[in-house]
Amino acid sequence: EADIYQTPRYLVIGTGKKITLECSQTMGHDKMYWYQQDPGMELHLIHYSYGVNSTEKGDLSSESTVSRIRTEHFPLTLESARPSHTSQYLCASSESAGGATEAFFGQGTRLTVV
Amino acid sequence: DQQVKQNSPSLSVQEGRISILNCDYTNSMFDYFLWYKKYPAEGPTFLISISSIKDKNEDGRFTVFLNKSAKHLSLHIVPSQPGDSAVYFCAARSTGNTPLVFGKGTRLSVIA
Numbered sequence: 001e002a003d004i005y006q007t008p009r010y011l012v013i014g015t016g017k018k019i020t021l022e023c024s025q026t027m028g029h030d031k032m033y034w035y036q037q038d039p040g041m042e043l044h045l046i047h048y049s050y051g052v053n054s055t056e057k058g059d060l061s062s063e064s065t066v067s068r069i070r071t072e073h074f075p076l077t078l079e080s081a082r083p084s085h086t087s088q089y090l091c092a093s094s095e096s097a098g099g100a101t102e103a104f105f106g107q108g109t110r111l112t113v114v
Numbered sequence: 115d116q117q118v119k120q121n122s123p124s125l126s127v128q129e130g131r132i133s134i135l136n137c138d139y140t141n142s143m144f145d146y147f148l149w150y151k152k153y154p155a156e157g158p159t160f161l162i163s164i165s166s167i168k169d170k171n172e173d174g175r176f177t178v179f180l181n182k183s184a185k186h187l188s189l190h191i192v193p194s195q196p197g198d199s200a201v202y203f204c205a206a207r208s209t210g211n212t213p214l215v216f217g218k219g220t221r222l223s224v225i226a
Contacts, residue, residue, distance in 0.1 A: 006157075033213055040123065042116070043158070043203065043216040058213065090157050096211065102148055103214055105157030 003027050006091050006106035013081055013113055021076045021109045023091030030096040032074040033103065036060060037088045049074060050096070081113045117141045118206050120217035129226045133191040137204030137217055140185065144206040148214065149178060149189045152201045161202075162189070194224045 004025040013019055025032065030051045035043040035058075045058030049068040063085070064078050074093075078085055088110050092103040119138045127133045135149075145166040150158035164171040164178045164187065171178050177190045191198055204217040 009155075031211075035216075040218065042118070042218045043205075043214075045213050045215075048213050059215075088155075092157075092214075094211075101211065102160040102163060104160070105150075108155065108157045110155060 004091065004093055004104050004106040006089075006109050008109060009107060010110045011112070013111070015080075015082055015113055017081050019078050019081055019111070021089055021091075021111070023074045023076070023106055024072050025074075025093045025104070025106075026072060027093060027095075027104070028071065029093035029104075030071065031094045031103075032068065033092045033094075034058070034064075034066060034074070034076050035090040035092065036062065037090060043090060047076065081111075083113045086111060086113050115140070116217070117144075117215050118204055118217040120204050120220050122220050123218070124221040124223070126223045126225060127194045129196060129224055130193045133189075133194045133198065133222055133224065135189040135191075135202050135204075135220050135222065137187050137189075138185055139187075139204075139206055141206070141208065141215075142185070143208040144215075145209050146207050147178070147180060147187050148205045148207075149176075150203045150205060150216075151198075152203060152219070158203055191222075194222075196224050196226050198222060199224045 034047040044060035046062040047066040091106045094103040095101045148163040149161040152158040201219040205214040
């Protein structure tokens with residue numbers, strides 16, 4: 001069973017508010033990812049990290065930012081939430097060694113900006 | 115442009131029969147392919163994977179087939195069970211253990 005946790009599971013927040021979505025894993029994985037997914041659509045990579053103090057933007061442009069100060073923690077922050085940010089946000093992690101390793105996902109955060 | 119394509123948004127199958135979910139890809143640098151299962155409001159769960167050096171991988175009721183020349187893979191579930199009803203995502207990664215690229219998913223409904 002994957003040990004990766006996201007909080008909160010659901011969040012409804014007003015426009016203009018600052019929010020931080022939490023993601024933690026206890027597997028010691030170096031690689032962590034944030035994906036965004038809307039119903040009927042693919043998971044879009046918005047941020048990833050290959051280790052502490054390493055962060056990269058993904059394929060989908062996002063106004064969010066991330067930090068990786070500790071191996072186990074990869075929070076995502078939106079400075080000023082907008083209705084267009086309404087989506088499901090999925091955090092994942094994987095091992096570094098080799099290519100034959102799957103990514104483990106958290107339960108996701110369903111964000112609604114009103 | 116989508117690199118991983120799942121052209122069937124939905125599939126309905128009778129319990130006990132075979133479910134076949136298809137996936138096509140365009141990037142010839144992909145060398146590892148995975149299938150994930152996802153329930154609403156949950157994160158995806160890893161199901162099965164295959165390396166590009168193989169053409170088949172089997173795990174219980176689940177078998178993944180890879181046709182590199184056609185850039186096509188498929189997931190076979192047999193026999194299908196009502197608990198298999200979920201959205202199935204095909205994913206791929208390039209050499210160097212790069213982040214996964216996902217398709218849009220296929221919603222499988224197994225009817226009792």
